[in-house]
Amino acid sequence: MTIREVARLAGVSPATVSRVLSGSNHPVREDTRRRVLEAAQRLAYYPNRLARSLLRRETAVVGLLVPDVSNPYYAAVLRGIEDVAHQHGLAVILCNTDRDPAKQRQYLRTLLEHRVDGVVAAGGTLTVEDLRMVDGRVPVVAVGRHPARVPSVRVDNVEAARQACRHLLELGHVRVGCLAGPASSLTARDRVRGYLAALREAGVQPDERWLVWSEFTAEGGYRAARELLERCPVSAVVASNDQMALGALRALWEEGLQVPEDVSVVGFDDTPAAAVSVPALTTVAVPTYEMGRRTLELLLAVRAGRRAANVVLPTELRVRESTAPPRKGHAAVADRAG
């Protein structure tokens, strides 16, 4: 089923069919157009984009490199990206890198071979070397903090974490723990930096035992919280995302500690689960979906040769039920967690 067969059925040349079907603005007589449309319809003809792309040197496909879609954070970003892509008639190829440099290079190679019109890198895993490989062949943009110098959309995680920690400090907490994401993640590191900054600004000397590195998962948060409780007493905890916070809630509960009475907990991202947990999580809302949308808009801008300014989206602390002032004398915490 090719353009020639449609042309034959409609009694016109392939060129005319192309002009009708490809949305060219070349003039075509109205009834010719109708005949072509009808023929295409009858034959259930779908133009071959490979042929078109080969000629036009653009594919209307973009690639997305992401550590792992099953992480709700990236799933939300992806959704934003895909929505805007779809609006603009672009298809999205998904690549799960697992933060593995070799895997990522391999994906990048494939995307290049497919001659994608753009690449979106999420999760900060794109190296300078990767970027050299891509170099001018295809526009690249990033979501979230990134080592390589490419246009990006992100939030200020340092500031956001500082805000979260300050909330705790203002409630009167002094011994504030931090359940950090993997140190390989720039986002995780930024959130730790904000946490530490808030402490220092409040004149609190951070105790290194307060900081536990772990994974961005419920299980990771659970383990980190247990580790923290073993190390030393704290009256509050800032987790690096909501799943970790939820895991921490569980660990605290297992130790017989009440949230927020014995220990306050703040999460990050404001995923749907945060609002319905018991207690509902105080958390820093990160506009993940919107970040995805803006990222693709940025890519579109770069592709069109327009000026592409980096975008920093705002975060917002949502105070719910998991934070409160510390107990008067929180000996109880010290005792249990000791």
Add this chain to the structure above:
Amino acid sequence: MTIREVARLAGVSPATVSRVLSGSNHPVREDTRRRVLEAAQRLAYYPNRLARSLLRRETAVVGLLVPDVSNPYYAAVLRGIEDVAHQHGLAVILCNTDRDPAKQRQYLRTLLEHRVDGVVAAGGTLTVEDLRMVDGRVPVVAVGRHPARVPSVRVDNVEAARQACRHLLELGHVRVGCLAGPASSLTARDRVRGYLAALREAGVQPDERWLVWSEFTAEGGYRAARELLERCPVSAVVASNDQMALGALRALWEEGLQVPEDVSVVGFDDTPAAAVSVPALTTVAVPTYEMGRRTLELLLAVRAGRRAANVVLPTELRVRESTAPPRKGHAAVADRAG
């Protein structure tokens, strides 16, 4: 940067370059091969798959139609699909249909135009009409229950829900509510059927007030649970997925009801959050990731013309902390929820 330039630099013909680079088994002298590889390396040459695909009539791309990636269920399935695809050198184009028939048709059209080598449909949204459109142009397989007759990978949701409900019945519950997913979802309907079947098998006449239809989200579960509590007292609830169950936990807690002492709750899917919630959710584990893997393997089989038998994967009830026998006389429940 084309194959001719590589050929020129290596001092050979394009044909030879192709033979070296495309993994053909046509013989090439060892040192010629080396020269070609070197030239390709030096020029950072990436073969153009559009040209290759046009000729070979296969693209090494598959399309995935899914209601919404930000739903963790589909994200997990997608991850399984993408992993196997990647292992076989296939790229995956992601399409979020939002269960919108028009949107889905549009995506299907795009996939057809891109000449994908296969289509995976998830979420049971593929209509018979859609299927006719695709008809023999490209293999199609499905994950989950499906109206159209295509090879599929699924679990027996009726049986799984029956198992969940029976667990409650065996604990001694009689008034068992059901928080159902959207009636537009075949999976949701199957889970309701299993729930009803278990009741009938136990000689319990289902009260229609026990069944509340809602969304597959935490918010949906929360609302459905509130609705149920307003309607009539129940001592147990089977939710149609874990997020709904989590939302129900919250609603119950707001009413001052203890889980599992006052009301037992069972979830569905066994997402990571289920294990760390308080109380930890009793739930029916659904092998989402594995379903994704098997689905792509099925597609590969169909594509290769091999026999493609439908796959039904097992589910497993995981009893944790959210279910227990009902209170002796559960007047308390009736009172509060009345």
Add this chain to the structure above:
DNA sequence: TTGTAAGCGTTATCAC
């Protein structure tokens, strides 16, 4: 307003 023909970058076929 329509048609003819060249060519996008590969690979398969055939000759050498």
Add this chain to the structure above:
DNA sequence: GTGATAACGCTTACAA
């Protein structure tokens, strides 16, 4: 073992 050449299915000068 290697090279010339003809497609693959479309779009776009250019000609009519």
